[in-house]
Amino acid sequence: MIEKSPLIVALDFAVRSELDALVDKLDPSLCRVKVGKELFTLYGPEVVRDLHRRGFEVFLDLKFHDIPNTTAAAVAAAADLGVWMVNVHASGGMKMMSAAKAALQPFGKDAPLLIAVTVLTSMQSDELLNIGVHDNALAQVSRLAMLTSECGLDGVVCSAQEVSVLRGLIPDDFLLVTPGIRPQGSALGDQQRVATPTEAMAMGSNYLVIGRPITRSEDPLAVLKQINATLGY
Ligand SMILES: O=c1ccn([C@@H]2O[C@H](COP(=O)(O)O)[C@@H](O)[C@H]2O)c(=O)[nH]1
Secondary structure: OOOOOOEEEEOOOOOHHHHHHHHHHOOOOOOEEEEOHHHHHHHOHHHHHHHHHOOOOEEEEEEEOOOHHHHHHHHHHHHHHOOOEEEEEHHHOHHHHHHHHHHOHHHHHHOOEEEEEOOOOOOOHHHHHHOOOOOOHHHHHHHHHHHHHHOOOOEEEOOHHHHHHHHOOOOOOOEEEEOOEOOOOOOOOOOOOOEOHHHHHHHOOOEEEEOHHHHOOOOHHHHHHHHHHHOOO
16 A cells, blocks of 8 residues: 655645635645644644644644743643644753653653754754854754654654765654755755755655745645655655
């Protein structure tokens, strides 16, 4: 049996009618969807419930980064909403990540996947230096991925460019979720550490997050289906 597509479509919209117009065209068998800070801040948990009613699995990408008690409570609230995946920032540290993981224990098999953001795909090593990180992006991603694994989380967000190195450092079942995906010829926008969908899968990504190349295209459904086809879905 062919597993479901690894694509997660980033629903970064400010206008509800534009979101609905896109989601009306999408089919939950073709992709999962991601709700980020813009959509959640504007429309709140109801937008997640609506996507659930439509049959979508939702990655709630709010990148929690706070003291352990606050982060744990936020992750539990996401689990109450019934999302498929939720995330925190690995740079919040091991105590924070462990508290977030512990907060999901009461949810048992219904707990969402919990992953941690390593280094944003919009950053290069020179920008890390500006914020006092002297290692390059690959070294910093590797460090944060190993800490995340030690804390028992399910995986990390990283760029596809780090995936093959990470595969040698972390357990086989550790999920690598990669934004910064750009089909050949698409505009990079603010993304810096990028790969095409085919490259990302070949390097060992589990899930590919794609926003603007699909959502801002003239025919989002056609682009989504075309990317799926290039990946064998
Ligand atoms: O390191 C990260 C973490 C999260 N993102 C999110 O993914 C999408 C990418 O959208 P595109 O339009 O394909 O650039 C977006 O929602 C980001 O918030 C990321 O890009 N990098």
